[in-house]
Amino acid sequence: MSGNILQSIADWRSRSGPSGIPSICTANSMAIEAAMRCTAPTALPLLIEATCNQVNQEGGYTGMTPGGFRNFVEDIALRVGFDPERLILGGDHLGPNPWKAEPAEAAMAKAETMIRAYAAAGFTKLHLDCSMGCAGEPVALDDAETARRAARLAAAAEKARPQGGVAPVYIIGTEVPIPGGAMEEIEGLEVTDPEAALTTYDIHKQAFAAVGLTDAFDRVIGLVVQPGVEFGNHNVVDYDPAAAADLAAILPQMSGLVFEAHSTDYQTRDALRSLVQDGFAILKVGPGLTFVLREALYGLDAIAEELFPGTRDRTLRQTMEAVMIGDPRNWDRYYHGTGAERALQRHFSYSDRIRYYWPAKEAEAAVSRLFTLLGATPLPETLVSQYLGRLYPDVRAGLLSSDARSLAIAAVELLVDDYVAACAE
Template sequence: MSTALLLDLPKQHRAGKRVGIVSICSAHPLVIESALIAGRENRHVVLIEATCNQVNQDGGYTGMTPLDFRKFVEAIAAKVGFDTAKLILGGDHLGPNPWKHLPADEAMEKSRVMITAFVAAGFTKLHLDTSMGCQGEPVALPDATTAERAAFLAQAAEGALPAGGDKPVYIIGTEVPVPGGALEALDHLQVTMPAAALATIEVHRRAFAARGLDDAFARVVGVVVQPGVEFGNEDVIVYEPAKAQALSAVLGQVPQFVFEAHSTDYQPEAALAGLVADGFNILKVGPALTFVLREAIYGLDQVAVALGLLEPSETVALAMEALMLREPQHWQKYYHGDAAALHMQRHFSYSDRIRYYWPHPDAVAAVERLMAALGDRDIPMPLISQFLGTLHAAAAANGQKTDARSLLLLAVRQQTDLYSRATGIL
């Protein structure tokens, strides 16, 4: 699992080349399958990351440990013929977030166990995120505390390296967006100040050095900053290069680094390309991929009803509504408003918290019922136009299969291709 591409990103940026990598932050099997098929066809490296909430030593919301996740991804790679030598696995937001309700010492011990499990399982891109307060602490911690806790986790990771395994690369940062998008309506966004980015790098350098981790710090390739992009339930703030010009210029002073941009979901292609050109060479995307997948599933719902293959009462959408109402823990704290607003957000919010429900047995059964009803038949193009309009042009291309499963993969592929073009892969 080569990390050479990641280590080379700062050099490529300094040379004026528009080169980047997209980080696929999803545990959905169809998202991963589509990404790996694209990697196979275009012969490029694929970076897939699991967040601390999705995957950890306790199973996360997917029920998978890091080793389980690696086996899960590698099984999909074997099925589609993707060479795992071109696969990079990453751990995203590795830190105390799943346990921040505990005292800091307990939460950080849990974090230590988690990161060693990721390293032992062969994950080689590690995003150290210790920016959140734990029980009794402020929501946002001082940079020095964040850096000390990050260095603690890096030391644990270095000590867990399997024999013969690639040494990991690290991502640091203290201005880390909330996983999964903003929690409130967006009306403004503060781009990271250049001095703050430089201070973040320096405070981490000192914290790593205090633990004798100079070699590990040499493999810190990226810094998470806020370039001025974000999304909420209904809002997307699009990248404006002029507002990030001073921040981008910081990279000229720290040639070891590029920036990692979180929450790039729903950005138009020109904005993604602008981010890469300005040194935000690692683009993370997750909810947008399951958002378009959900769109396609709901479109196929309506296709199946139109073809008389399902009753209106048998759709995936209705099954998901019943499931989310019965088990509201994944959305209840995040969505607000009257009954109509809550219904809209449960199904159609950009934050896509419905993604937490796809592994649930009831959701799996509903999707399987839909796919069984549609089978391997070609979906008529007029129905694709009517219910899957965003796929119509691509579905009409020569050689494109139009059975239900192929259309789901195509929905994801259209999104990842945006990133591939922006990062210079296509």
């Protein structure tokens, strides 16, 4: 891939071909495989992003460094037969967030080390997010300090990127709700004020110029805003084009930019299409991918109990419950209510915090046992209808094999297809 294909994304709507791009934010191998299989027949490149908490120089919660994540994704591409030249790797929320409990200078030094690792590993889409306060600072910083710190990280990335490689593009700004979805039910959202968006853009432009990064700022292609989409533990706020009309109208004032929409998980295909048409050309999806994968795995878990009752000491769901109870750090403060209500959320919340536990050894072993038990032979159509109903029509029509692994991958493909359709049509 010569040059950075995302550099011209603001012009995509005015020419034939894709109008936007999905951003696949996951480190789950089956979800990544599904995204590759779904994207392969289209004209889209495949953008896969890792967050600062997932992947960093200390390993993040996946245990992978940026270089390790790149190898992980490329290994999947090799196995699936996906052209690695069509891959774009991105880093999301790159900033001091993993170390925000430390003093600002210490946290920023670690953030610099992190973004250098991302840039050196060939990640070519970098979201600069320094909006959060560190120890002794306000929870959220003002625009000026946020922009100064973002420019500092851009400078580190510019120095670390491989000579002769593809120059990275940058995303600036941050959405109001926390990454990965809100923690409770949401009744409504305030769309980003257009003047606030323009101010964010202008202040970042000044901050980059102040440290001699005018060329790097020319590669800022996106601004993260809140278009009025979000999900909590229990509900989803759908996109309302009318409510975002004033925000969408300012895009022409920021030459070469599109909006990046976070937390688009669980939006309908029509809503996703409307977002792209309105200039929210980068659609980030993360928990939604592993939510539908968990649905499929639990459906297969139930089918295994129908076909082979009592064969396993624990079902997959029972294993996941034990793993989460044994390590509550990733769900305890996010789920509220009675014991029964929290138990329900552990498995079925839209925020899908169970996704943090699939890499656990016990979880990986349980999934492996499930696939081994069900084997590669087709499962009964009637059980697919009962427990994996959304996949039944394609199985019934002979378009989808009903073996366990194919069904799990297909469940994620159904979701990714909504994003591909919204961006490629």
